[in-house]
Amino acid sequence: MFEADVQDVAQLVATGSIPSSAEIDALLATAHERYAATTDGRVADYIPVLGAADPSKFGMSLVTADGRTHSLGDSAHTFSIQSISKAFVYALVCDALGHEVVHDRVGVNNTGLPFNSVVALELNGGSPLNPMVNAGAIATTALVHADPTLRWEAIHAGLSAFAGRELQLDEEVFASEMLTNHRNRAIAHLLTSYTRLDPEPLGVVETYTKQCSLSVTAADLAVMGATLADGGVNPVTGQRVVSEQAARDTLAVLASCGMYERSGEWLFEIGLPAKSGVSGGILAVAPGKGALAVFSPPLDEAGNSVRGQRVCAYLSRALALNLFASAPRVKEQSSLVAPGSHRKEL
Template identity: 50%
Template sequence: MEPVTVVLAELVERHRADTAGDVARYIPELARADPHAFGLAMVSVQGHAYQAGDAAAAFTIQSVSKPFVYSLALSELGLAEVARRVGFEPSGEPFNAISLEAGTGRPANPLINAGAIVTTALIGGDGEAAFERIRDTLSGFAGRRLTVDEDVYRSEAATGDRNRALAYLTLSQGVLERPAQQACDVYFRQCAIEVTAVDLAVMGATLANGGRNPVTGRRVVDADAAGATLSVMATCGMYDHSGEWMLRVGLPAKSGVGGGVCAVSPGQFGVGVFSPPLDPQGNSVRASAVLRELSAELGLHVLRHTERARSPLQAVRTDHGAHHLELLGDLGFAAAEEIVHCVRRLARDQPRPLVTVDLSHVTAVRPIARRLLADCAAGLRARTTVRFVDPAGLVRRPSTDRSDTPGERAERAE
């Protein structure tokens, strides 16, 4: 099993027993969700995918659709035009609150319901054409054709009077670009699009990759739109829990009442989580917990200082069936993931090759990187010899809660 997959599987097992929260009940079809379902997936900007638990289970995207539709509006119209109708500020209120800016009538941001309806209404074409444009874009983010759960759509439409009220209110303020009923119908369909945790991970990885899907290679939105979307996700994506989320988790993210959460490590990967029971803010309880732990274990907080600025692979040489990798700099999760895939690729080249991983010029190794490298070597033992040149003992040390450097090792020895 892939070392990253092992990490994800362990996280799922640790948090599966958490029974806090309840499934969404204000939309009748969502009340039928299985509270025990729990899936976790991760996709890197290199296109490598990992999953654990019920990562292939289908559910409706709900509010996780909002940032991706916002990125589409930004790509089509530009930030200045979109900003005339919807703001960027955290509302500090529930997702269905009336949060309109004094003087302009703009919704506070595109990730609350009022702002999302206004954003959806900015997509060109009549109702059907606008929805298909949205579905095509979300499919581009996911890397496959997405479908609509018609039962959930009908359930949302039958119980969506508050959203209709929000639409009429924004229409009265002059910021809604189409008839309120039509805008809501497109929005209800958008929220009823079916995805999996793997889809959300690919979608997040596409934002992390500057708007280009790392699995298909297709550009979905431009890099500026992707960056602006991540900024809004960072400040507004978890509703009135967004401030604490950024403090404790430190990743741009978006939740949905269907139990999905999409989180993004810019320049590294996307994460998708599915678990229907929600906390009072409407965020998945298990998803929140597992992402807190994942961020801490992998050192993912976007505001955490890091020295890594380039690939750890300084050189890769092959001589008479033996491969030699020279590493450089600090090894964190992304660096170790790159090394693991390089080693596995070289191991497939010929029977029983020798792969030497030279850490002589490595300055620090995070515990998660040490574990991934060790697990990779152990997993390939039956068909490949992986040897570490490790004069400072950076990989051989047991895992700790900090990075090890040669200097730190010398201080502890004294």
């Protein structure tokens, strides 16, 4: 999945340098050209409306922590956010309830199993292992509010604040998913049987399905990710959406669990917190620097966009974003930020 030829981009951005806007645009163009012809993967068809997606759609957007936006291809094409919503609802809940309360209800360890697994829940005594699989995400959504109307309003407003604009519910996607979400209903009932879900379970599933049915673009996702990268402040609007602690907690969970059972391989090869969705979106976040979002519907067996993974691998190396990569730096070049600041500009 992560092609060996990406190693040749390691020197495109000089070690220790800050890439210019022109360099970023050129690298995005190169990545798009490299992977536009990729035909691997297949669109998600277990949700009928997603099965009709155009597999040729391919867009990307990168937003820096200081609000600069770079987009290419079908970056303005709308699609449902799906599981990428889990990250932002988790951030909102962490911000509202605090680190310990949320951690007590929803764990942070990878299941090593598919995202919609019921087995993982049973093996752990009914406790969700992390908020990026469906069981943990449903439990997280339930923590927003006991009243279903207020719960949805809070989630809708919160995710819109992350994007910097009011996101719209895709009614067609929502209706299609409500007809096919039998496993999620079963998960909610199982959580209730273990007293891990307080509100009425089917009402929580409905809200969860709505949050997954919000329409976004790759450009929206990049802004949302850059908000996490900038410690909870939307770099485009300047609005604080969540606390620095909530942003940190979310990025930590994304690093370990965001790419489902491929999370370990992703972190090993690409080294960035990330989240995928079965509509074809991938969001990768470079803390303090910015975020990259890619949209391409064909998925691998784990439910991750094939083109999206390859683009992220390429740009992580080209832009020196891998959190675990280090190299000797010239002292004058290494001082990218003022003392005490968390921001490093792309």
